[in-house]
Amino acid sequence: MGKPRVALFITCLADQFLPNVGECVVKILRRLDVEVTFNPAQTCCGQPAFNTGYRDEARSVATRVLDLFDDADYIVAPSGSCTAMVRVFYPELFADDPARLRKCAQVRERFFEFSEFLVNILKVEDVGASFAHRVTYHDSCHLLRELGVGEAPRKLLRKVRGIDFVELQDYKLCCGFGGTFSVKFPEVSVPMGEDKVRAAQETGAEYLVAADGGCLMHISGLIHRQGLPLKTLHLAEVLAQQESG
Amino acid sequence: MADTGIHSNEIHQGASLTLGNERLREAYRSSTLRLLNHRELAIAEVPGFERLRDRAREVKRQTIEHLDYYLAQFADRVEQNGGRMHWASTAQEVCRIVVDIARASGAQEVVKAKSMIAEEVELNHALEANGIRAVETDLGEFIIQLAGDRPAHIVAPAIHKTREDVSELFVKHIHAPPTVVPEQLTAIARRALREMFQNSGLGVSGANFAVAETGTVVLVENEGNIRMCSTVPRVHVVLVGIEKLIPNLVDLGIFLRLLGRSATGQKLTTYTSFLTGPRRPGEDGPEEMHVVIVDNGRTKALADPKMREMLYCIRCGACLNTCPVYRKIGGHAYGGVYSGPIGALVTPELAGIGQARELPFASSLCGACREVCPVRINIPDLLLHLRSEAQEHAPQRTPSLIPERRMFRLWAWGMRHPQMYALGTRLARWGQILLARQGWVRKIPIFPASQWTQGRDFPALAPMAFRDRWKQLRGK
Numbered sequence: 001m002g003k004p005r006v007a008l009f010i011t012c013l014a015d016q017f018l019p020n021v022g023e024c025v026v027k028i029l030r031r032l033d034v035e036v037t038f039n040p041a042q043t044c045c046g047q048p049a050f051n052t053g054y055r056d057e058a059r060s061v062a063t064r065v066l067d068l069f070d071d072a073d074y075i076v077a078p079s080g081s082c083t084a085m086v087r088v089f090y091p092e093l094f095a096d097d098p099a100r101l102r103k104c105a106q107v108r109e110r111f112f113e114f115s116e117f118l119v120n121i122l123k124v125e126d127v128g129a130s131f132a133h134r135v136t137y138h139d140s141c142h143l144l145r146e147l148g149v150g151e152a153p154r155k156l157l158r159k160v161r162g163i164d165f166v167e168l169q170d171y172k173l174c175c176g177f178g179g180t181f182s183v184k185f186p187e188v189s190v191p192m193g194e195d196k197v198r199a200a201q202e203t204g205a206e207y208l209v210a211a212d213g214g215c216l217m218h219i220s221g222l223i224h225r226q227g228l229p230l231k232t233l234h235l236a237e238v239l240a241q242q243e244s245g
Numbered sequence: 246m247a248d249t250g251i252h253s254n255e256i257h258q259g260a261s262l263t264l265g266n267e268r269l270r271e272a273y274r275s276s277t278l279r280l281l282n283h284r285e286l287a288i289a290e291v292p293g294f295e296r297l298r299d300r301a302r303e304v305k306r307q308t309i310e311h312l313d314y315y316l317a318q319f320a321d322r323v324e325q326n327g328g329r330m331h332w333a334s335t336a337q338e339v340c341r342i343v344v345d346i347a348r349a350s351g352a353q354e355v356v357k358a359k360s361m362i363a364e365e366v367e368l369n370h371a372l373e374a375n376g377i378r379a380v381e382t383d384l385g386e387f388i389i390q391l392a393g394d395r396p397a398h399i400v401a402p403a404i405h406k407t408r409e410d411v412s413e414l415f416v417k418h419i420h421a422p423p424t425v426v427p428e429q430l431t432a433i434a435r436r437a438l439r440e441m442f443q444n445s446g447l448g449v450s451g452a453n454f455a456v457a458e459t460g461t462v463v464l465v466e467n468e469g470n471i472r473m474c475s476t477v478p479r480v481h482v483v484l485v486g487i488e489k490l491i492p493n494l495v496d497l498g499i500f501l502r503l504l505g506r507s508a509t510g511q512k513l514t515t516y517t518s519f520l521t522g523p524r525r526p527g528e529d530g531p532e533e534m535h536v537v538i539v540d541n542g543r544t545k546a547l548a549d550p551k552m553r554e555m556l557y558c559i560r561c562g563a564c565l566n567t568c569p570v571y572r573k574i575g576g577h578a579y580g581g582v583y584s585g586p587i588g589a590l591v592t593p594e595l596a597g598i599g600q601a602r603e604l605p606f607a608s609s610l611c612g613a614c615r616e617v618c619p620v621r622i623n624i625p626d627l628l629l630h631l632r633s634e635a636q637e638h639a640p641q642r643t644p645s646l647i648p649e650r651r652m653f654r655l656w657a658w659g660m661r662h663p664q665m666y667a668l669g670t671r672l673a674r675w676g677q678i679l680l681a682r683q684g685w686v687r688k689i690p691i692f693p694a695s696q697w698t699q700g701r702d703f704p705a706l707a708p709m710a711f712r713d714r715w716k717q718l719r720g721k
Contacts, residue, residue: 010711012660016670017704019711026718038715043660049653051610053632057657064661089629145612174569178609183696185607187260188573190700192609221701224685 004122005035007072009111011079012044013213014234021078021213024240025114028127029076032118039068045077047085050093051179059093066090066103074121075111078236079212080143081179083113088146113143115211115235119152125159130243132162136205137235138196138219139172140212153211153235160238166203170195175210177218193222200230211235249367252580253592253601259578260607269405273575276404277566283510284563284617290512291502301503302621304496305557312547315457315490316538322460326522328534336541340371343449343482346535347377350480352446356438358464358471359383360451361560362484362539364396364582365595368449379449380441382470384434391418397576399583400508400562405575438470448474448531452485453560454500455536458493461521462536465504465514472516481523481531487543488556500559503619507561542595551630555590557620564614564624570607579604586614586624593631602639605631645692667712674706681705 006029014021029036045065050058065086069075077083087108094100118124137157143149157165176182176192183189196219200208208230210216220232252259263269288294308315320330333339339362347355355372357363357379369379369390381390385403389396391414396402403411408425415421421433450471454463462483464471475481491497505511524530546552565571565585576584581592581601589608593601605628614624635641636650643649659665680686686703689695697703 015711016706019707019709019714022711023714023718038712038719040712040715041663043663043666046657046660049657050629051632052649052653053605053629053634053636054650054653054657055633057653060657061660092626141609141611141613145616172613174609174611174613176569176609178611181606181609183693185257185260185570186696186699187257187264188570188607189609191264191573192569193701217704218701221685221697221703224702225687225700 003033003035005037005073006076006117007069007074008036008038009042009045009069009075009077009082010038011077011082011213013217014078017217018213018234021234021236024234024236025076025078027240028118028236031128032122032124034122037072042068045082045085046093047081047089048179050085050089055093062090062093063100066100066107069107069111070103072110074117075107076114076117077111078114078234079214080113080140080147080149081212081214083111084142084146086111113147113149113211115152115156116147116149119155125155127156127159127239129159129239129241130161131238131241132164133207134164134166134203134205135207135209135238136166136168136200136203137171138168138175138200138208138210138215140210140215141174141178143211144172153209156235156239157209160241161243163238166205168203168208169199173199175215175219177214179214182214182218189218190222193218197222197226197228197230201228206231207238208232209235209238249370251592251596251600253596254603255580256574256578256603256607259580260574263405263575263578264573268407269575270573272405272407273572276401277572280401280509280562280566284507284566285510287506287510287512291506294506297499297503298619298621301499301559301619302557304491304499305620308490308492309488309547309553309556312487312490315492316487319455319457319460319490320536320538322457323522323534323536324460326460327525328460328522328536331535331537332540333537334540336366339366339484339537339539339541340368342535342537343368343484344371344375344377346480346482347372347447348375350446350533352377352478352480354378354380354441354445355447355449356380356382356441356445356474356478357386358448358450358466358474359386359402360449360484361396361399361582362451362486362541363449366484366539366541368484380438380445382438382441382474383466384431384468384470387434387438388414391415395577395582397584398562398565399560399585399587405577438473442470442473442477445478447480447482448476448478449482449484450475452483452489453504454491454497455485455489456492456494456497457490459521461494461519463497463501464518464520465501465516466518467509467511467515469516472518475518475520476530479531480533480535481520482535482537483520484537484539486539486541487547488558504559504561507563507617507619546594552590552594552627554622555587555594555627557622558587558591559619560587561619563617563619567613567617568608569611569613570609574607579607586628587622590624590627590631593635598631598634599639602635602641605629605635643692670706670710674708677705
């Protein structure tokens, strides 16, 4: 059996706002002797429309995803949100379309979130990373509750050399992003995020780490507005860090 | 003046009232936290708790799928036990039935146990309109009746009231001496209510469960007022939503193990009552027992293979206590009788999506509710379903230039055409030159993006998207 081949699902948020996350995923996978391909025709999994109740629009975008990725060994996304969309919600979108539902089943069984791919598929916890800072971790809701992935990110973080990992108070509590919720109910979204930021500050951590771009944009947006010293990083960005020299 | 009607589409105003009130926010935060902590301790004592939940869900599923059978069986047994059956399709019918029973019995005063379904059909309003006084005997309901409020929580209707609030209400409405000591406040209420129980000719309650096999109505409580309402007056009326049915007493055991622990962290509530018909000769209890089966929109949910799952609910309130949105905005913001995650399903489903189209969106879909639901209702999934119903049947006018649906149609078209996606993002990069400072945007002038920058900054689009960097990465 040759090198595992991974088709990267970059996610629209990482593509446009956090491209460094994509670079880190590529770097780490190559370090682990995995071949990475990227289909530039990809755009989005369709979740924003689905989340807002526009199923036809979501379906039209999702159909394209099925067409673009149907021949990959593995499809890996640095996002629990997008992975949950494909694995958990695509079957609902295609429930009345047997042909697409079959294609969907084939895509779903190969589609993984980045940390679960490393730990559960590649069976790797030590990716050779080095990051001597105090770090705390926020569990993104879709990753934790739709995909059941809570241990994998922690296993990976604990193996990072020099890291001082501290559990966040109420780590499972939603940060308040919630996709379109963040703009439909900002009066609730913002206080929820502020609670998360406060909890992170209480750990004394320099970095708040999460595995989802949406959570990170919302939390970092709050931190920046308040001028706080706390920094945010995507899990992949921590795992890509190595000792210089 | 009691609040009536559904105000769910005013959720933003309702939310602001709580969010802007320090005392209310703290009341919700601390009360729900206490209930959550108690729940955690209580369920840790039951090693098979997860299996109980699975079993409970399965019993509910089976019962709901065959509800006609179980309702018929229940009705037969109730009548065999000497009870009288009534069937009400609508809220108005429920009220008419109860008012008729009250008139026939000659009751001038009705003592009421806490009943969400009675709130739902606005029974007190109907009784008062017919010259019959309705007195709430549950302490929380007694308090909110004095305040003219609706319940703010399914299990703890006065969760939003502090002891200072309660003292003020008692001084004002029942001429009580001022005190903020909880035991004294309770004693004041107890004295006032004791007289009511003795003098009332009719007691009205809901039901926590209705056992089909035996025709038994099951009621759980901590105060003893339900005992008083259901045994002291000559006539007892029980309001039973169709979804309260469970097949038999063995199954009941599963639910009794789940309800107390999930709701308040109690192994069992102080009183658990099994009422199987009116009194037999030589016994204590009501002479007449009337059971009113209530639809009021439930059969609509029943007919919907997706939404019927919402009928599994045993009204424990755990989803409210864990919901980060409920904990911030409080129960009244939901604008109906039921609040929190289950309220966001029940209100639109029973009242129609048009009356409550905002509720399914008032959630970040975090799934914490599903995690604590004793019958594992997939609340986030049902909320997503209602969102698509809302866009289909109750589209909203927003202050955006382009209607939302059209915006998403355009978005979807862009996402299906990568050259358009590339063009669109390139235009956005030029556009943000005016707005972005050092990688951040402080204010986006266009709705709905402007809603983001109300309370936080928005990250600027990265100078180079990943797909453009890939050209260099690919070669390595």
